[in-house]
Amino acid sequence: MRFRLTVFLAVANIVLFLLIWSLERERNSVHPSQDTLPPFTKLEISGKNVDKPRVLKFENNYWRIVSPIEWKANLYAVNGIKTRLNFLGSQTSFSQAEVLERGHTLAEYGLDDPAYIIRYGDGDKMQTVKVGKNTSVGDRFYLLDESKGKIVVVDRELIERFISDMEDLRDQSIFTMSRFEVTSFSVRSPVAGFNNMANVGTPSSEKSDFKRVGLVKDSSGWKFETPIVANADNVEVEAFLNDVCRAVAVAFVDGKTEKTGFELASLPSTITLQGTNRREVLMLGALSKDGKFVYARLEDNPTIFALDASILKKLDIMQTSLRDKVVLRTSPSQITGIDISENNKVLKLRKLKNNQWDVIGTDKNGKAITFEANLGLVNKLLLRLERVRVRQFVNDTAGKDLARYGISDNSLKISIISNNDKITSISFGEFYRKFGVNLRYANINGDSSVYGVGMDLSEITNTDLLYYRSTLVCSLKADDVLQSIKIEDIQKSATLLDITATKGDFSAGLSKMNARKASAIKEVEAFVKNTVANSYSSRNFNKDGVLKNSKDIEKWHYKLSVKYLPKDADTPVERTWLLTKRTGATIQFCSVVGEDVLFFPEMNFINAFFELTQDSFEPEQLKKSQPVSPKK
Secondary structure: OHHHHHHHHHHHHHHHHHHHHHHHHHHHHHHHOOOOOOOOOEEEEOOOOOOOOOOEEEOOOOOEEEOOOOEEOOOOHHHHHHHHHHHHOEEEEEHHHHHHOOOOOOOHHHOOOOOEEEEOOOOOOOEEEEEEOOOOOOOOEEEEOOOOOOOEEEEHHHHHHHHHHHHOOEOEEEOOOOOHHEEEEEEEEEEHHHHHHHHHOOOHOOOEEEEEEEEEEEEEEEEEEEEOOOOOHHHEEEEHHHHHHHHHHEEEEEEOOOOOOOOOOOOOOEEEEEEEEEEEEEEEEEEOOOOOOEEEEOOOOOOEEEEOOOHHHHHHHHHHEEEEEEEOOOOOHHEEEEEEEOOOOOEEEEOOOOEEEEEEEEEEOEEEEEEEEEHHHHHHHHHHHOOOOEEEEEEEOOOOOOHHEEEOOOOEEEEEEEOOOOOOEEEEEEEEEOOEEEEEEEOOOOOOOOOOOOOOOOHHOOOOHHHOOEEEEEEOOOEEEEEEEEEOOOEEEEEEEEEEEEOOOEEEHHHOHHHHHHHHHHHHHHHHHEEEEEEEEOOOOOOEEEEEOOOOOEEEEEEEEEEEEOOOOOOOOEEEEEEEEOOOOOOEEEEEEEOOOOEEHHHHHHHHHHHHHHHHHHHHHHOOOOOOOOOO
C-alpha cells in the first residue's frame, strides 16, 4: 500500500514539473528574456537632437569612440545604454503594423523624424531603436523598435537616462593605464621649462633643446635614472602619478581653427607612462590664449583636447619635488657611532652594549681620553640626524668644485656608522639664505652634488670633548654611607660648616639650625651625593686656582669635603671639591680633587652654597645704644 502511494506521488511530481516547464516556456515565448540582445560590438547614435552622429566600437577588449573624434568611451555610459535596451522587452508595446493599418502614421508618435536613433549590433547585423515624442497622457515617451516592429511606451526617466548616458559617452580621463600599472615614466620638456610653453609651435621654438626626466620603479622603490641617478621620494612620486593618471580632458579642440602647437613638425613635450606590456604617450602643445589650458593629444590619436595648465607647474619642478630629501636612511636605533671632525680635530661618540654612549677625544697632551657621554645631548643629535632634510638641490654637477661652496677637508663633517658598518658622511660648507631661512651648503658621501640643508643639525655639533661629556661629574654609590660635610674658607683658614651624620642621617644637626640654613645644607648633601655640572669650562686650572691668563689666577676660595663609608669597608673615604668665589649670578668655578675637570655647578647648589658661605654682619642699628626716654 505504501509502495503504491510512493509511486503515485512520484508520478504526480513529474507531471507537475512538466506542466510548470511548459507554462514557463510559453511565457518566455510571449515575453522574451532581457538577455536577447544580439552580439553588441557597435553602437551608433544619431537623430535631430544629436549635433554629430556618434559611432562607438568594442575593440581590443574596450569601447572607443571612432566618430566624430577618436577617443575612448565611458564604459559605464555604454553599459547603461545596453541595460536600457535590454529593458525595452518588458515595457508596454503595440504593433507598428496594426497602427498603420488603422490609418495612423509614425508622425503622430514623433517617429518619422526621431529625436534619437540608436543602432546597435555586431556591425553586420544591426538593430534600430528610434525615440519619438512624449505621450499626450502621462509623462511617457514613444519608442520604435524596428527589429520587432513594435512601438514601445516608456517612462520619461528611462529617456532621460538614455540622454544622460549619451552625453557621458566620452570618457574624460586621458590615460587608460592606472597608476598601479606604471613601472616607469618620463617627461620631456623644453630646457627653458614649461613656463615658456606659450612659444611652443613658433618657428623659433622648433630648434629648442629638450631635457628628459625619467624615473623607474624597482624592488626598493622609485629612482631617478635621468638626468641624474638618485633616489626618489616614493610618497611624492605616487602623489604625482595620481595627478597625472587622473588628468582629464577639459574640452576637445578643433585644431583647424585654433593654434594648438601641433601645426609644425617641432618636437613636442611629452609625458610617457610605461607599464609591463604597454606604454602611453601624452604630447603637450601650446598654451591657450588666456593661459588657463594647455593643448594636448595622445601619440597614437589625432584628437586634440585641452588640459588644465596647472599640470605644467608640477612637470616643471618634478626634478626637485620628486627627489628623495631624506639624508639619513638609517634609524637612530641602528646607529652605533658618530664621528665629528672640523679643522683636523676629531671627536667620536660610540654606543655601548647597555645603550649608553661614550665620548672619545684627546686631552691637552694629545692623549686619547674617554668619558661617559651626555645621553640627552646624544639623543638630541640622533633625532636631528633622523630629521635632516634637503631643502634645496643646489648643484647636481658640482663634481670636485666643492670649495666654492665652502666644503673642504677642514670643514665640518659628520660620519654616521650603522650596525652593518655602513658609513654615511655629511660635509657642511658656507651659510647662505634662501626661501627666507638660513641654510648651509652640504655634500653627502662625497658625491658630485651640493645640497642646501637647515641649520638644526650643524648648530648642535661640536668637536669639544667637554660638550658631549655627561653632566654627572661624580657620585656616591647607593650603599655608600655619608658621615660628614665640612666647608672651609681657605683664604681665611676658617671653618664655615662642619656637620656630622648618624648612620647617614643629618636630622639631629639640622634640627638646631634655622630653616634657610637647614634647606641649604640639604642641597649641598644632594650635590655631594650626585655632583652634576651645569656646563664644563675649557680653562686651565691647577691646585691654586683657575688661570685667567698667563699672569692672573682666580684662586680657590672654598673647600668642600665629605667623608663616607663604602659598603663592606671599615675605613671612611674622603672626597674634596674646590670652589672659587661666586663672581656672577651663575658663575662659580668648581673642580673635584683627583678629577681633571673644571665645571660650573647648577644654580640650586650655587645659591645654597652662597647661603652657607656669605659673610654675616651684625646690623649697624643693633650696635647703637638704646635711645633715652623722653623727659616728662
